[in-house]
Each structure stands twice: as C-alpha cells, then as structure tokens.
Amino acid sequence: MLKDKRGIELGWEFIFTLLFVVAIIIIISFWIGSQASGSAMKKQILAKEICLLVTSAEPGTTIMIETEKKMSIIRQNTGIVVKESELDRGYFYDCYFKDNIDFSKKDDIMIIEIR
C-alpha cells in the first residue's frame, strides 16, 4: 500500500513536469516563430517610414496607406505605434508630430491628414 502511494506521487510529479515543460516549449516556439517571421522588423520599418513621411510632408497633404486588416497604426502623443493585433504591445517610435496631424482608418486603408 505504501509503495502504491509513492508510485502515484511520482506519477503525478512526472505528469506535472511533463505539462510544464511542454507548455514552455509551446510558448517559446510561438515566440521564436513570431520573431523569425519578421513581424517585429516590419512594424519597426513601418513606424519609422511613416514617421519620416509625415514629419516631412507639407501642410494640406493626405497620406493613404494600405495595411493588412489586423494591423493598426495609432498616434500616441508626439509619436506613432504600429500594432499587429489588439493583444500586441506594438512598436513605438517618437516623432515630432504637432496637433495638425489626424489619423483615421477606413477599411484596410490608413488615412493620415496633415492640416
């Protein structure tokens, strides 16, 4: 009886360790996958390019950018954030945006107006 109890204990311990390790492997695989897919670089380049484009644009300019459906480009104070989804923290780049810049989205098209 005592031996059975110890065996069950060891069994549970093994299952717990296995689940823990498998969960970590899955999380790390997803994370490496997202890094290797270039999404982080894509967000960075997009944020910086838009930042320079908007900062150097003349007043009265409207910039329209076709983006992926889930991607969002948001103004945050004087900078810009490019997010891949709602859960994504996004990539932030500080620009020199004044109050004359409006961001809006229509379907898959991002509209940036410089008044």
Place this chain on the structure above:
Amino acid sequence: MMKKTNKKAQLGHATTWLHKFFILVLVIGGIIAIVTMHYSKQYDVRDVEASVVARNIVECVAPGGILKEFNEETIRNCFPFNEEEIYMNITLENDNLVFGNDFLATLCKAEGKKVKVEYYPACLEERYYVLENDEGKTLNLFIAIKKIGKNL
C-alpha cells in the same frame, strides 16, 4: 527517528527541484537572449530624421527662404521635441539659439576627431541662405539626435 529521516528526504527533494528549476530558467533565458539578439536588429533612420528636422526649422524660421522670425519661441512652436534626445544649435549671422542636450554635441565632436564612441548620436551640419529685407544671410544648423535604443 522516522520523522527526522523524512525531514531530510523532503529537504533533499526540494533541493533537486530547485536545481531543476534553476537549469530550466538558465536554458530559457539563454534561448530568449539569443533569439532577441539575432532578430532585434535596428534600422537607423537618424540621419534622415536630422535632415527632416533641419528642413522643418528652416521652414519655420524662413518660409520660402524669406526670414520671418528668429527667436526661441518660433523654434519651440515649430515642432515638439524631447530635450534629452536632441541637440540643436541654430546660428543666424551673430544670433545663436541652442536647444536640448549639450552632451550630444560633445559626442559629435568626439566622433569627428575619430574618438571611438560605441553609442554615438547622428550629427548633421547644414548651411542655408535666407533673405532678410533683400539682404542675404547665412543660417547655420547643427543637429544631433540620440535615440540610441531605437536605432542602434
């Protein structure tokens, strides 16, 4: 006696778990560090950014090349900037305006003298000709941008 042995066994068991946990943290930490180092390459846009800033300053001070106003308030109203991340030295003949982090100018000078600086700012020096009452004047701009974390 039995209880004492159990206590020792429990302590030994806990120690092996701690050891396993430490190795796991070390391995995961290593993987994260390697992947982050490999994939988090930065795209340096500070040189272009400095040119854009210079052009914006000229457009504020002298729209269309004709001098309007040259004072601190005009530059501050021109565009919002983070004083820690930028240094601007604007000279119009004998008038001089300085904004931002002075240390960036020192780093730019050091870089110009071939001093090895690991994290250097982007430095730009430009000269423009503007008109004031039909008289030509020289507008000198020196701009340094830090933004190291996002560009290097």
